[in-house]
Amino acid sequence: MAEALTEVLSGARASGGLLHRAVLTPPWGVRVQDGAPLAVASLVRGEGWVLPSAVADPWPVPGPGAEPGDRPGPLPLAPGDVAVLRGPAPYVLADDPATPPDLLIQPGDCCTSVDGVDLCEEIALGVRTYGRDPDAPTVLLSGGYQLHGDLSSRLLDALPPVLVLRAAEWDAGLMALVEQEIVRDAPGQQLVLDRVLDLLLVSVLRAWFARPEADAPAxxxxxxxxxxxxxxxxxxxxxxxxxxxxxxxxxxxxxxxxxxxxxxxxxxxxxxxxxxxxxxxxxxxxxxxxxxxxxxxxxxxxxxxxxxxxxxxxxxxxxxxxxxxxxxxxxx
The missing domain is CATH 1.10.10.60 (Homeodomain-like)
Known part of the structure; x- marks a missing residue:
């Protein structure tokens, strides 16, 4: 099965991909609505939840009256777990499914409050890092492809709206490299970040396709x-x-x-x-x-x-x- 998988994954090639490190204190909620075709998120420390588009929009989280299977529910994240979300629909990352987002990630890598106030300077904590307290207990890494053309249509069509791999199910040690490169400010760093994003995605999808229970594409x-x-x-x-x-x-x-x-x-x-x-x-x-x-x-x-x-x-x-x-x- 290697040939088809290799060819499809080789089509993933970020150009101007975004990677960020967030340092957060509960309660926290981040709504990502930048329209990216594909995004990844992982916790370095702390605990959180990922709320896919069907849950994140409209807000709030649907109650017990929703029909089973109609809407994907919130999924917990622990350190080392990784989530891959297919865009361009918005999604939410939060410390608890009931926590409303107080930070919105907009197109063009702009961070705003819920009422549209620009927060980029106010919450900047360094290179590609944001938050209000550098010693906060939660560290979240996230990234996304910016152009559909950076990904093959066959790959996007093969993915569910959201997939989550636990730390033991993939090479979670890769996140140490991701975190190290995110905060580095060196010549050619965007090119490095693009390739790190590609490596992260390929590593996750290779592990996901190998799972017996995965709904692998035709x-x-x-x-x-x-x-x-x-x-x-x-x-x-x-x-x-x-x-x-x-x-x-x-x-x-x-x-x-x-x-x-x-x-x-x-x-x-x-x-x-x-x-x-x-x-x-x-x-x-x-x-x-x-x-x-x-x-x-x-x-x-x-x-x-x-x-x-x-x-x-x-x-x-x-x-x-x-x-x-x-x-x-x-x-x-």
Whole structure:
């Protein structure tokens, strides 16, 4: 199952990602409404709760009358636990589910009070650190991707609204590195923070996908299928090859009709549609590499020239490759 997972996770590449360290005294509540497509949060010390979007908005927390399963409930966090939340809906981190937020994280990395007063200078405690008491008992680390284009659509589609891993379920020691880099102010530090955010996300998702009880996405489960798994490995290892349904079926050792039907049943889309999305996700990543030309990227991902790639890219992503490179806020 490694090939598909590696390729999907390799699409996570933050650019201008945000990481912060909060030092908080109970009662505390932070509502994050910055519209980021994906966020992570973890406690270094103290205790807290994460309230996903269905709970955080509208506030307050729904009472006992809510139907089971209709809305994800608040989830506790202990030191070393990590939460991954899919945006752009808001979420709340608090010392208790009943504590209303008194700090709002807005788009553009702006911190305000509930009534809109800017608090950035008032609560600044140093480099990327905020709070009102440097010796407060709770330390919270949080970060987020700022552009949908920094993440593959296949990855975002695979994630639940919120997932939480306990400290014993993943490499929680990584948070020591995260905390160390957050407060560092050195040349090129944003680039370092971007890669730290990527490393954190990959570490968490790798552990999550490996859990037997995880609701792994179809492309992950299909890797173990004796027919479709063969084709998936080929599509991920050689995305630029001129694959057809017939050639993939031949590699898998079944008829074209049987292969197409089985692939579509397991993946929810035909083989060529899967390949087209795979190629565009790879092209999006390659386009952000320094010096990459449109023609070279096109040839690498299986298009005849830059014109063909540009047309396909805009059809799938909604913007041209040039707009994407310029930092256009593309959809996943």
């Amino acid at each position: 492309w992950y489960r299909a890797q173990s299928d004796p027919v479709v798994g063969v084709a998936l490995r080929l599509l991920h290892e050689q995305p630029g090859h001129a694959w057809t349904v017939a050639s993939l079926a031949a590699k898998a050792g079944v008829s074209r009709a049987n292969f197409a039907r089985r692939f579509t049943e397991l993946l929810g889309e035909p083989p060529m549609a899967y390949l087209a999305q795979r190629r565009i996700d790879l092209a999006a990543r390659l386009l952000r590499e320094p010096g990459a030309t449109l023609g070279a990227v096109a040839r690498r991902v299986g298009y005849a020239d830059g014109f063909a790639l540009s047309a396909a890219f805009k059809r799938v992503r909604g913007v041209s490759p040039a707009e994407y490179r310029a930092g256009w806020p593309v959809r996943g």
